[in-house]
Amino acid sequence: MKILFVSPEVSPLVRTGGLGDVVGSLPLALREIGLDVRILCPLHKECKDIPRILFPKPISFRLGKKKYTFFVSSTKLEKSEVPVYFIGNDVLFNRSGIYSDEKGDFPDNALRAFALSKAAVELEKSIGWEAEIFHAHDWMAASTCAFINAIKGTYKRKVGSVLTIHNLEHQGTFSYQDFLDSHLPTKYWGMEGFEHNGALNLLKGGIQHATKLTTVSPTYAQEIKTVEFGQGLEKSLLYRAGDLVGILNGIDESSWDPSRDSALAGKIQIATADEGKDVCKSTLQKEFSLAQEPKVALFGVVSRLYNQKGLDLLLKIIPSLLQNSKSQFVILGSGDSHQERAFSEFAQRNPTRIATSIGFDDELARRIFAGSDFFLMPSRFEPCGLAQQYAMRYGSIPIGRETGGLADTIVSHPSGQDLSNGFLFKDATPQGLNEVIHKALSLFEKQLEFFEIRKNAMQRRFSWVTAAEKYAKTYTWALGK
Numbered sequence: 001m002k003i004l005f006v007s008p009e010v011s012p013l014v015r016t017g018g019l020g021d022v023v024g025s026l027p028l029a030l031r032e033i034g035l036d037v038r039i040l041c042p043l044h045k046e047c048k049d050i051p052r053i054l055f056p057k058p059i060s061f062r063l064g065k066k067k068y069t070f071f072v073s074s075t076k077l078e079k080s081e082v083p084v085y086f087i088g089n090d091v092l093f094n095r096s097g098i099y100s101d102e103k104g105d106f107p108d109n110a111l112r113a114f115a116l117s118k119a120a121v122e123l124e125k126s127i128g129w130e131a132e133i134f135h136a137h138d139w140m141a142a143s144t145c146a147f148i149n150a151i152k153g154t155y156k157r158k159v160g161s162v163l164t165i166h167n168l169e170h171q172g173t174f175s176y177q178d179f180l181d182s183h184l185p186t187k188y189w190g191m192e193g194f195e196h197n198g199a200l201n202l203l204k205g206g207i208q209h210a211t212k213l214t215t216v217s218p219t220y221a222q223e224i225k226t227v228e229f230g231q232g233l234e235k236s237l238l239y240r241a242g243d244l245v246g247i248l249n250g251i252d253e254s255s256w257d258p259s260r261d262s263a264l265a266g267k268i269q270i271a272t273a274d275e276g277k278d279v280c281k282s283t284l285q286k287e288f289s290l291a292q293e294p295k296v297a298l299f300g301v302v303s304r305l306y307n308q309k310g311l312d313l314l315l316k317i318i319p320s321l322l323q324n325s326k327s328q329f330v331i332l333g334s335g336d337s338h339q340e341r342a343f344s345e346f347a348q349r350n351p352t353r354i355a356t357s358i359g360f361d362d363e364l365a366r367r368i369f370a371g372s373d374f375f376l377m378p379s380r381f382e383p384c385g386l387a388q389q390y391a392m393r394y395g396s397i398p399i400g401r402e403t404g405g406l407a408d409t410i411v412s413h414p415s416g417q418d419l420s421n422g423f424l425f426k427d428a429t430p431q432g433l434n435e436v437i438h439k440a441l442s443l444f445e446k447q448l449e450f451f452e453i454r455k456n457a458m459q460r461r462f463s464w465v466t467a468a469e470k471y472a473k474t475y476t477w478a479l480g481k
């Protein structure tokens with residue numbers, strides 16, 4: 001089966017978050033089970049230096065009043081045979097940032113999204129390879145599903161589309177005028193198409209038009225059909241519920257391998273985890289000038305600092321945790337400037353207990369996963385979440401809110417033993433988080449149980465194999481076979 005992934009990001013070539021990680025690793029697993037998967041991505045400025053092969057024939061089409069030409073070039077995904085095709089157009093894509101720059105979101109994002117989506121359908125004219133499944137990721141690629149439907153009658157082969165929702169919060173909302181720029185059939189406007197509350201909503205258009213829909217965990221697939229989690233699109237999702245499945249993301253096990261990770265001071269193996277963990281913890285404490293205390297529980301955070309991630313709850317309880325517990329915190333993240341400042345101030349005032357690093361740094365993230373005893377993820381909602389999975393593999397016991405992919409990856413039995421591999425808590429309140437952190441602290445005092453749960457976390461299966469099989473089934477389903 002031939003599948004074209006359509007995505008604004010693909011790790012490690014260009015990424016802002018989990019979406020890029022998934023698009024950069026799932027295709028490898030799909031190839032392993034015999035699917036011919038390829039990826040289409042815009043030639044962002046940061047991709048320009050990648051060695052690429054240029055196709056002689058560009059593609060071009062009209063958007064709004066202008067005709068745009070896209071140069072097609074290709075490379076292969078790291079250490080694999082998965083082709084990545086780029087569409088290059090300097091006016092639309094040669095800029096710093098994927099969706100925004102320091103001035104905010106790009107004003108022509110609707111046009112850029114239509115360009116990527118329509119290019120997916122036109123690509124075969126340049127490269128000669130014809131996809132059967134167009135697999136679109138998130139709002140920027142979502143309208144691919146509509147461009148296909150618009151010409152479905154002209155295909156001489158069976159064609160289907162799959163839209164994966166990585167995060168319902170980002171929908172791509174623009175105006176009716178922007179919709180007209182797409183030259184999609186005007187009947188695609190309206191309640192059953194791209195219109196949502198009088199505006200253009202790219203994700204909604206995709207939800208209405210995709211042959212099949214997936215999201216990145218079974219629990220999130222249920223949650224998004226409710227008012228609480230549906231971000232206003234719950235009615236569309238309920239309407240399409242029969243075509244929607246939740247498939248839990250895996251992680252790239254070879255890139256995230258604590259027994260071979262060159263970013264770490266000590267290598268971590270399940271059988272001898274305490275040795276490797278001790279080295280990584282004391283190195284992390286030294287790096288941030290925290291007190292060198294092996295017996296103090298170290299909590300790690302690697303996150304974007306937005307409302308979704310719930311770290312404002314942690315900010316509220318840090319003063320009491322500092323007073324009433326033996327604990328240290330290392331926080332890596334960026335986003336909301338209020339949260340950035342608040343975490344930095346706590347670190348300045350308590351330099352032996354709290355360290356804050358603002359930004360994103362892949363190697364530091366790895367050192368935090370490896371050097372922390374517990375990993376905090378108090379998300380208000382979490383479609384899947386990759387960080388808790390990286391943390392588990394690196395022997396940091398996850399503490400997450402019972403939602404989305406956190407609920408699907410973290411096992412937390414009330415008694416704490418057996419198969420537990422972390423902690424879940426229900427209420428997104430400072431008290432809820434405080435209680436669960438104290439549970440973790442008391443586990444930390446009981447070494448044997450702590451080791452047991454850490455071992456369970458490290459032994460969890462993370463690979464993409466199961467997910468790949470579920471995607472393969474979804475593709476077959478989308479082709480009506």
Ligand code: GLC
Pocket residue numbers: 017018019022166167216249382383384385386405
């Ligand atoms: C988004 C979601 C996150 C998910 C990732 C990959 O970033 O917020 O939960 O893990 O996409 O699917």
